[in-house]
Amino acid sequence: xxxxxxxxxxxxxxxxxxxxxxxxxxxxxxxxxxxxxxxxxxxxxxxxxxxxxxxxxxxxxxxxxxxxxxxxxxxxxxxxxxxxxxxxxxxxxxxxxxxxxxxxxxxxxxxxxxxxxxxxxxxxxxxxxxxxxxxxxxxxxxxxxxxxxxxxxxxxxxxxxxxxxxxxxxxxxxxxxxxxxxxxxxxxxxxxxxxxxxxxxxxxxxxxxxxxxxxxxxxxxxxxxxxxxxxxxxxxxxxxxxxxxxxxxxxxxxxxxxxxxxxxxxxxxxxxxxxxxxxxxxxxxxxxxxxxxxxxxxxxxxxxxxxxxxxxxxxxxxxxxxxxxxxxxxxxxxxxxxxxxxxxxxxxxxxxxx
Amino acid sequence: xxxxxxxxxxxxxxxxxxxxxxxxxxxxxxxxxxxxxxxxxxxxxxxxxxxxxxxxxxxxxxxxxxxxxxxxxxxxxxxxxxxxxxxxxxxxxxxxxxxxxxxxxxxxxxxxxxxxxxxxxxxxxxxxxxxxxxxxxxxxxxxxxxxxxxxxxxxxxxxxxxxxxxxxxxxxxxxxxxxxxxxxxxxxxxxxxxxxxxxxxxxxxxxxxxxxxxxxxxxxxxxxxxxxxxxxxxxxxxxxxxxxxxxxxxxxxxxxxxxxxxxxxxxxxxxxxxxxxxxxxxxxxxxxxxxxxxxxxxxxxxxxxxxxxxxxxxxxxxxxxxxxxxxxxxxxxxxxxxxxxxxxxxxxxxxxxx
Numbered sequence: 001x002x003x004x005x006x007x008x009x010x011x012x013x014x015x016x017x018x019x020x021x022x023x024x025x026x027x028x029x030x031x032x033x034x035x036x037x038x039x040x041x042x043x044x045x046x047x048x049x050x051x052x053x054x055x056x057x058x059x060x061x062x063x064x065x066x067x068x069x070x071x072x073x074x075x076x077x078x079x080x081x082x083x084x085x086x087x088x089x090x091x092x093x094x095x096x097x098x099x100x101x102x103x104x105x106x107x108x109x110x111x112x113x114x115x116x117x118x119x120x121x122x123x124x125x126x127x128x129x130x131x132x133x134x135x136x137x138x139x140x141x142x143x144x145x146x147x148x149x150x151x152x153x154x155x156x157x158x159x160x161x162x163x164x165x166x167x168x169x170x171x172x173x174x175x176x177x178x179x180x181x182x183x184x185x186x187x188x189x190x191x192x193x194x195x196x197x198x199x200x201x202x203x204x205x206x207x208x209x210x211x212x213x214x215x216x217x218x219x220x221x222x223x224x225x226x227x228x229x230x231x232x233x234x235x236x237x238x239x240x241x242x243x244x245x246x247x248x249x250x251x252x253x254x255x256x257x258x259x260x261x262x263x264x265x266x267x268x269x270x271x272x273x274x275x276x277x278x279x280x281x282x283x284x285x286x287x288x289x290x291x292x293x294x295x296x297x298x299x300x301x302x303x304x305x306x307x308x309x310x311x312x313x314x315x316x317x318x319x320x321x322x323x324x325x326x327x328x329x330x331x332x333x334x335x336x337x338x339x340x341x342x343x344x345x346x347x348x349x350x351x352x353x354x
Numbered sequence: 355x356x357x358x359x360x361x362x363x364x365x366x367x368x369x370x371x372x373x374x375x376x377x378x379x380x381x382x383x384x385x386x387x388x389x390x391x392x393x394x395x396x397x398x399x400x401x402x403x404x405x406x407x408x409x410x411x412x413x414x415x416x417x418x419x420x421x422x423x424x425x426x427x428x429x430x431x432x433x434x435x436x437x438x439x440x441x442x443x444x445x446x447x448x449x450x451x452x453x454x455x456x457x458x459x460x461x462x463x464x465x466x467x468x469x470x471x472x473x474x475x476x477x478x479x480x481x482x483x484x485x486x487x488x489x490x491x492x493x494x495x496x497x498x499x500x501x502x503x504x505x506x507x508x509x510x511x512x513x514x515x516x517x518x519x520x521x522x523x524x525x526x527x528x529x530x531x532x533x534x535x536x537x538x539x540x541x542x543x544x545x546x547x548x549x550x551x552x553x554x555x556x557x558x559x560x561x562x563x564x565x566x567x568x569x570x571x572x573x574x575x576x577x578x579x580x581x582x583x584x585x586x587x588x589x590x591x592x593x594x595x596x597x598x599x600x601x602x603x604x605x606x607x608x609x610x611x612x613x614x615x616x617x618x619x620x621x622x623x624x625x626x627x628x629x630x631x632x633x634x635x636x637x638x639x640x641x642x643x644x645x646x647x648x649x650x651x652x653x654x655x656x657x658x659x660x661x662x663x664x665x666x667x668x669x670x671x672x673x674x675x676x677x678x679x680x681x682x683x684x685x686x687x688x689x690x691x692x693x694x695x696x697x698x699x700x701x702x703x704x705x706x707x708x
Binding site: 240254256267269276278282286 | 608614620637644
């Protein structure tokens with residue numbers, strides 16, 4: 001072990017709606033590395049992922065799947081790590097493990113309960129670098145896969161619009177749409193650099209900088225026949241504008257509301273919802289955990305596309321556990337380009353065969 | 355013939371959004387009864403139906419299916435009548451015909467064009483009184499059937515909420531939901547009399563007078579496990595309140611927006627649309643004309659339920675062609691209880707066998 005202490009970020013205070021997430025919301029603690037009891041194993045964190053949902057975890061409010069974190073608890077977060085000690089026969093030292101590791105160097109894991117089940121897996125043949133397993137091959141890719149193909153029922157030839165297209169899920173959606181034969185694939189993002197990246201690196205046909213351009217004018221020009229599939233991560237004004245530009249029998253996939261969920265109101269509903277009648281369209285929300293029994297199906301497809309070079313890695317990686325508050329904060333300030341991760345430790349030398 | 359002139363209501367002016375529809379928007383004309391040319395036939399109007407869509411026809415704006423009516427044109431309207439003269443081999447004198455007869459005593463019909471196809475039929479064995487054919491057995495029933503069962507995919511046990519439940523479509527939706535084994539069937543209407551009628555006559559489990567009661571409080575009490583299917587005819591605040599009370603995987607069927615479509619704005623979108631994500635719900639619009647190739651399927655089911663006494667006739671019938679402006683207006687002022695019709699002439703004595 002390269003470190004003999006376990007560094008941790010714990011909840012110090014719940015964010016208010018107007019807060020920008022920062023280190024002030026957390027406390028940094030250092031303690032002894034825990035020892036696994038019978039049936040447990042110890043994982044060393046290598047990389048941590050991020051999700052807008054983590055802001056919700058910082059409130060002491062339970063949801064269907066998870067309890068809200070109280071002051072003093074280690075911040076919840078999904079990550080990839082290596083098993084460095086085990087007292088469980090199915091989890092062996094040296095194996096690579098993806099699960100809810102928390103914002104810390106070391107965590108005790110034990111295969112009990114729903115949270116363990118749908119968020120964990122052992123990787124027999126991990127991809128190098130391991131960070132890719134948390135990116136396009138991880139929950140961002142799986143969310144994009146089921147959202148676009150199941151909820152949105154995207155067909156070859158469909159013209160697809162994606163909001164927060166340079167975000168973790170969005171950049172996977174665009175690539176999968178391209179792979180599955182979409183007509184046009186257009187992204188909405190918040191900077192010219194992001195727009196260039198979407199077009200130059202990820203194969204989007206065009207991208208709209210909503211902060212600098214007239215969104216309505218650009219969408220109506222880029223979609224003269226309307227939007228067949230809109231994959232929405234943001235809600236609010238962008239959703240409303242997209243609803244005003246739907247094609248017949250359009251599908252609107254509601255993946256998140258990052259524009260309104262974490263900012264003070266009042267927020268307005270999308271007045272253009274009335275277009276669902278004229279266009280016989282559908283607005284449908286989904287939560288990726290509902291699909292956990294089918295994750296393997298998506299992971300296999302993503303891995304195959306990745307190995308064939310069709311699906312590009314698009315991780316945006318900070319360095320150092322101490323960065324985690326800023327890493328998470330960037331999701332809400334638009335600072336990320338791709339799947340936002342933080343590397344906590346280098347990939348180990350003793351990785352299993354890829 | 356009991357009349358030797360053809361009385362007609364023609365468009366005099368297009369209604370503005372704030373207008374209450376009245377005789378001022380129409381001009382009354384009387385002219386000679388037209389004679390059918392080769393391939394045409396003459397129909398005498400017996401009963402005329404109503405639809406909120408008719409208000410849209412009064413604007414000189416075309417839609418996908420129909421042209422907007424110009425000043426001086428006879429008002430468009432669906433009705434039932436008897437063929438009293440024919441120069442078309444397939445349409446014989448004495449037969450009963452449902453189609454776009456217009457607001458007039460007599461109309462020339464000819465089987466050409468899409469409008470004729472999806473809005474017309476000959477009735478070999480018409481139900482008595484003929485008005486029933488324009489009510490629960492007509493487009494109101496067909497709209498309810500496909501909206502509830504196809505778009506809403508209502509399953510036995512689903513708890514169903516219906517807005518404008520005492521309206522033409524709404525009172526059919528509630529009855530079909532009951533027939534198909536819904537859990538609770540709850541209606542929203544605008545008077546205590548309507549609410550009593552829904553419960554006492556049509557088998558609704560409860561009804562909410564949205565003008566007198568606290569809609570949110572009543573819905574949350576009546577649906578402790580949430581709404582599985584919401585059939586919405588009104589949009590606006592009622593839709594928003596329903597969205598705040600959805601069950602998991604709820605389906606919201608958007609059939610119309612009578613609360614906002616014909617009233618001056620500004621209107622707000624339903625801020626509770628964000629519930630589609632938390633509840634993995636779906637909001638879907640539909641237009642009944644899209645189903646016209648399957649109308650026979652619905653009509654057969656409706657007729658079978660009607661003959662078995664499961665589906666009750668619920669027509670609200672005015673008397674006299676001169677009443678038509680008020681008859682239509684009542685849809686927008688909440689004056690109707692059931693499928694609003696106007697009887698223009700008595701049922702003929704020489705009806706075919708039922």
